[in-house]
Amino acid sequence: MPTINLNTAEVPIRESRLGSVTGYKGSAGELCRRSRDGSLKERERSFTQCATCASITAICQVAMIRDAAVVNHAPLGCAGDFGNFNFINRAGQAKRGWRLANAKLLNSNLDEQDIVFGGGGKLKDAVREAKTRFAPKVIFVTTSCASGIIGDDVAGICEEMTEELGIPVVSISCEGFRSQIWATGFDAAYHAILRRVMKPAATRRPDLINVINFWGEDIFTDLFGRLGLTPNYVVPFTTIGQLERLSEAAATVQVCSTLGTYLAAGLEEHFGVPEVKAPSPYGIAGTDAWFRELGRVTGKEAEVEVLIAEEKERIAPELAELRERLAGVRGFVSAGAVHGHSLIAILRELGMEVPGACVWHHDKRLDHGDPRGDSLQHVVTEYGEVPFSVCNKQSFELVNLLNRLRPDIFIVRHNGMAVWGAKLGIPTFLMGDEHFGLGYEGLLNYGRKILDTITNPAFVRNLARHTRLPYTEWWLSQEPFAFLGEGA
Amino acid sequence: MTATATAEVIDLYPEVAEAPRYSCALGGAYVAALAAYGTAPILHSGAGCGIGQQFGQNYAGGQNAAGNYGNTSTPCSCLVEEHVVFGGEEKLRSLIDSTLKIVKADLYAVISGCIPSLIGDDVDAVVKEFRDKASIIHVKTAGFLGNSYTGYEHFLDAVIEQLLEPLPKEKKLVNILGLVPSQHLHWKGSLRVIKSLLERAGVKVNIVFSEKDGLGALKRIPAAELNLVFSPWVGIKAAEKLKEKFDTPFEVIPFVPVGPRDTTSFLYQVGKLLNLPKKNIDRVVKEEEWWAYRSAEYFGDILVIGLPHAFFGVIADSGTAIGLTRYGSNELGWLPELVIVSDNPPEESRDEIRRLLTEGLASVVKPKVFFETDSHKIKLILQKHSLQLLLGSSLEKFLPKGEAVFLSVSFPSYDRLIIDRTYAGYRGGVALMEDVASQYAGPL
Numbered sequence A: 001m002p003t004i005n006l007n008t009a010e011v012p013i014r015e016s017r018l019g020s021v022t023g024y025k026g027s028a029g030e031l032c033r034r035s036r037d038g039s040l041k042e043r044e045r046s047f048t049q050c051a052t053c054a055s056i057t058a059i060c061q062v063a064m065i066r067d068a069a070v071v072n073h074a075p076l077g078c079a080g081d082f083g084n085f086n087f088i089n090r091a092g093q094a095k096r097g098w099r100l101a102n103a104k105l106l107n108s109n110l111d112e113q114d115i116v117f118g119g120g121g122k123l124k125d126a127v128r129e130a131k132t133r134f135a136p137k138v139i140f141v142t143t144s145c146a147s148g149i150i151g152d153d154v155a156g157i158c159e160e161m162t163e164e165l166g167i168p169v170v171s172i173s174c175e176g177f178r179s180q181i182w183a184t185g186f187d188a189a190y191h192a193i194l195r196r197v198m199k200p201a202a203t204r205r206p207d208l209i210n211v212i213n214f215w216g217e218d219i220f221t222d223l224f225g226r227l228g229l230t231p232n233y234v235v236p237f238t239t240i241g242q243l244e245r246l247s248e249a250a251a252t253v254q255v256c257s258t259l260g261t262y263l264a265a266g267l268e269e270h271f272g273v274p275e276v277k278a279p280s281p282y283g284i285a286g287t288d289a290w291f292r293e294l295g296r297v298t299g300k301e302a303e304v305e306v307l308i309a310e311e312k313e314r315i316a317p318e319l320a321e322l323r324e325r326l327a328g329v330r331g332f333v334s335a336g337a338v339h340g341h342s343l344i345a346i347l348r349e350l351g352m353e354v355p356g357a358c359v360w361h362h363d364k365r366l367d368h369g370d371p372r373g374d375s376l377q378h379v380v381t382e383y384g385e386v387p388f389s390v391c392n393k394q395s396f397e398l399v400n401l402l403n404r405l406r407p408d409i410f411i412v413r414h415n416g417m418a419v420w421g422a423k424l425g426i427p428t429f430l431m432g433d434e435h436f437g438l439g440y441e442g443l444l445n446y447g448r449k450i451l452d453t454i455t456n457p458a459f460v461r462n463l464a465r466h467t468r469l470p471y472t473e474w475w476l477s478q479e480p481f482a483f484l485g486e487g488a
Numbered sequence B: 001m002t003a004t005a006t007a008e009v010i011d012l013y014p015e016v017a018e019a020p021r022y023s024c025a026l027g028g029a030y031v032a033a034l035a036a037y038g039t040a041p042i043l044h045s046g047a048g049c050g051i052g053q054q055f056g057q058n059y060a061g062g063q064n065a066a067g068n069y070g071n072t073s074t075p076c077s078c079l080v081e082e083h084v085v086f087g088g089e090e091k092l093r094s095l096i097d098s099t100l101k102i103v104k105a106d107l108y109a110v111i112s113g114c115i116p117s118l119i120g121d122d123v124d125a126v127v128k129e130f131r132d133k134a135s136i137i138h139v140k141t142a143g144f145l146g147n148s149y150t151g152y153e154h155f156l157d158a159v160i161e162q163l164l165e166p167l168p169k170e171k172k173l174v175n176i177l178g179l180v181p182s183q184h185l186h187w188k189g190s191l192r193v194i195k196s197l198l199e200r201a202g203v204k205v206n207i208v209f210s211e212k213d214g215l216g217a218l219k220r221i222p223a224a225e226l227n228l229v230f231s232p233w234v235g236i237k238a239a240e241k242l243k244e245k246f247d248t249p250f251e252v253i254p255f256v257p258v259g260p261r262d263t264t265s266f267l268y269q270v271g272k273l274l275n276l277p278k279k280n281i282d283r284v285v286k287e288e289e290w291w292a293y294r295s296a297e298y299f300g301d302i303l304v305i306g307l308p309h310a311f312f313g314v315i316a317d318s319g320t321a322i323g324l325t326r327y328g329s330n331e332l333g334w335l336p337e338l339v340i341v342s343d344n345p346p347e348e349s350r351d352e353i354r355r356l357l358t359e360g361l362a363s364v365v366k367p368k369v370f371f372e373t374d375s376h377k378i379k380l381i382l383q384k385h386s387l388q389l390l391l392g393s394s395l396e397k398f399l400p401k402g403e404a405v406f407l408s409v410s411f412p413s414y415d416r417l418i419i420d421r422t423y424a425g426y427r428g429g430v431a432l433m434e435d436v437a438s439q440y441a442g443p444l
């Protein structure tokens, strides 16, 4: 059954493609069941807070490609965060010992005039300017709410400019209003790469493994090296040449299938690169399954068994100690969908209790459709039920929930959410590096970090004592999901 | 002046922006609302607009968090396709209604972005329905209508039009305008320094943004005897409107004074405007100057050893640029090579800004002045100059610039945490020396 259609300029949004939802409250097991039997419906809220949009997530994938440029066709505010991408770009460059340079991002600066008369001319100028300034191999053009509503024909202009400039000028349709699921922006960027950048494989490289990730530490060179494999991290910090040849790899793995589902499935379906379909490699059970599946796909079964045995033996003494010290500590988890599931696995593996978890959205299925990749079901099967909700980064729900549950520690991704744990006086940490908890060593990393975090709560206690929450007493006494409407 | 260099780099595609030095009008109104403590912004926009500002205004403004009402706690209508097609008024209505139940705030500021303006929502009408239930204003700031500076002015305009009532004048009360939150990197510190210096001279000061009671501070604006605008251009519109509506005169202090010399003349200037007894000012000046010049002895060695008569460049918003250029030239003996004004001031104020940057300098060297916001063009300008010290934004930090010592002093700066730090006032000059010297004295 073909799922990835590369003939259309726009990627189908997650709501329609994966049945994704932004609101749910119940248990993890029930969510899995209802995702399968079709009874899960989206639930709208009558109160909402700032979240994120697909423009931001699309740009985060293409902004760090070393020899590409990005033109954001939007008013200036949509590029307000370019400085932050610049920051991430520099951090990545510094880590790799590269020369530090600004990210190659331009904004077409739509103003009132363009809104009335159309922004096409300006976009063309911006694309030409990007070519002159950066001499890129590819120019990606991202759309915005404004360009979408005024109806600029961005895809058409990109084709025209491809002709004029002699390099691919590729549109990425990521208008914020198109989808409530901002992960749709990842898909939009990957759609553009699959359609316009990648080439069919001329040769195969049996050792090369595509690793879809953000910008975590390089841990796979060592792990894969022991299997005779080489990681190929994508998409940030790659080159266009590297992306053109993604098709040569022996397999694609992902550290978080919320991020990479579309690219991995597209690589398999259109370029014959098999996707490793397994739960995420967090916690022992997940890591075992993930590596075994990688071994099966690449013919490295024997090597994988050695790796698993060695790693488990290596971590065993410290893991036992951490389990003893963390037994019964209550940890609340909040993160993007699959990464959240992964964090639950880690905490349960460390012997902790998980009184609740709240993820930003939920995909009923992944693009490959294989139940082996269902990371939430994996958690339920391995570790039992967990109270579970989907809150679309709605901090009013989260604050209410945390305030009731009062966990010993709050583990969260996304900057805007972390501070709420701290303001409630709950020891909190935010781990930006998605590889930190990965694999066997990741368990130890998390165990140590959690112990450090709960050891001295002085700052969060002080903060809690001296800040007043922005919410009314009334709200804090309501049921946390009181504003989540009934499913349609 | 370098007419050739100017022409070469400026003419290409004038509007395209690489790594912009401000955000949209929504961004400016949003940070202004957050800075008026106790004000909850309500964004009527796409879901990503507010988060973009978190990275693009708050983190960019010296790695600041957004506070209680910012970031993911900001109510937002998160408009999607169905609203684009059928309108977003109903969504906004229910959002405001639920916000009043859930979010505890003194003032609610509905800030509308690009989408409602493009689809023609009548936001004013919806907001009006709630006027009797809470203090609420509507700041109409489609993103494409301007930048962060304009957004700040839109916010003040909405406050003046929709919130302020005439009040009897309070003697010796002044409002401080023109220091745009987050865009003036050291806004919190600068406002507090100005407030405390003036208070010691017997003035009552309403700094409006970052006062403890934000709504109270806003409402008190009409009571002032005088408005002081600390920018050659931002905030003047608001001051004019306040003059028209409440008969409050205003004075433009076109830059933030850095170091003893300019701070002293600023104090005497205000003294004259408010008819303060001269001895009040004398006392403050005497105490502060003693310590400022005593401090200069402490940094004297490292200054003459490390950076004597340095050729320096400044890249900053106009008010910051003028203050720093004057302090560097007139008090530290540096040689101003170039100034790039990065806040895109309107055409009509540029001559005055150029004048303030080139006249009244002790050094024979006068800076070349550029008006530029695009990072690439700024890079091209820098390549044509050799500097020993560059005061800029963190975007310039890793540009190849020879041996130049670098310190970020302007927006955006992602490489520093800035909360109370400021280069304003007497101690500000010392702080600047500390920070600059730390760049070359350390970390060996």
Ligand code: SF4
Residues within 6 Å of the ligand: A074, A075, A076, A077, A078, A079, A144, A145, A146, B024, B025, B026, B027, B045, B046, B048, B049, B050, B052, B112, B113, B114, B115, B142, B143, B144
């Ligand atoms: S430019 Fe418009 S769509 Fe972009 S962040 Fe600003 S208000 Fe939102």
